[in-house]
Amino acid sequence: MSVYLIDYENIKSEGMNGIDELTKDDVVCLFYSENANTMTFRMHRKINDCRADFRFQDVGVGSKNALDFQLATYLGYVIAENDANEQTEQYYIVSKDKGYQSVCRFWSDRGYMVSMAADLTGTSAEDERESLLHSVESVIGDAETASKIVTIIQRYKTKQGINNALMRAFQSQDNKLSSEYYKAIKPFIKNKKGK
Structure with missing residues (x-):
């Protein structure tokens, strides 16, 4: 099982590449804001047809990097939730924002599989x-x-x-x-x- 946290402000639809390959065991958390809240009908259809569990997070803006902080916080929540259920997952932050590398290092140093990806294939930038x-x-x-x-x-x-x-x-x-x-x-x- 893989968990993908998408910074939609940063990556837009490019980050959705690989959606057709997701399984019912995968989870996709798409973080969007008023700065990035549009999507094509084609992409809506792909999401509807996708077997993965899609979660949409409408984040509040108003300060610099508001979405980034909320995504990083949510990652901690999901890791804790999965630990409680004794599930081991691979976590991907889907973004080109290199600031997330410190978040990946933080969790990797604690034994969790957290890495950055360019899209839903898990390919790194x-x-x-x-x-x-x-x-x-x-x-x-x-x-x-x-x-x-x-x-x-x-x-x-x-x-x-x-x-x-x-x-x-x-x-x-x-x-x-x-x-x-x-x-x-x-x-x-x-x-x-x-x-």
Whole structure:
């Protein structure tokens, strides 16, 4: 059994990748706020069809990192609850916010399996970057260029933003190079917003 605590403000729908692979023994606690409280109909359907136990936590905002503190507190509550039931779980904090690493270390030092993940597959952000880097390098052919492109992909939320950043990073007289790179990476940015 795995317990996933999703920082929806930070990760949005990207963090829901892997929802189809969850089992009835898994628990997903989705933390959202007025800053991030929208979801596509497609994602609603996936949640409804999912066999995992979904819990939604509407968190109060008003101070910096309010959601983060509530998520960390809830993690402690769930760990205590599972200890009382003598259940051993793997806990994942689904976020790109590196501040959670200290929470993971705190619980890991006490013998609990708590780690950060990029999505519901349990893949770490580092593993996700490494996988993307390998994929981009296979179509670009140059490791240094691929690393720059992966940084751009991970930094921008929209296809237009990525395209603009590629044009700035790889300027040429006719922007032919940046256009070639954009075409090559299109399969890797399908989940980004835009056309």
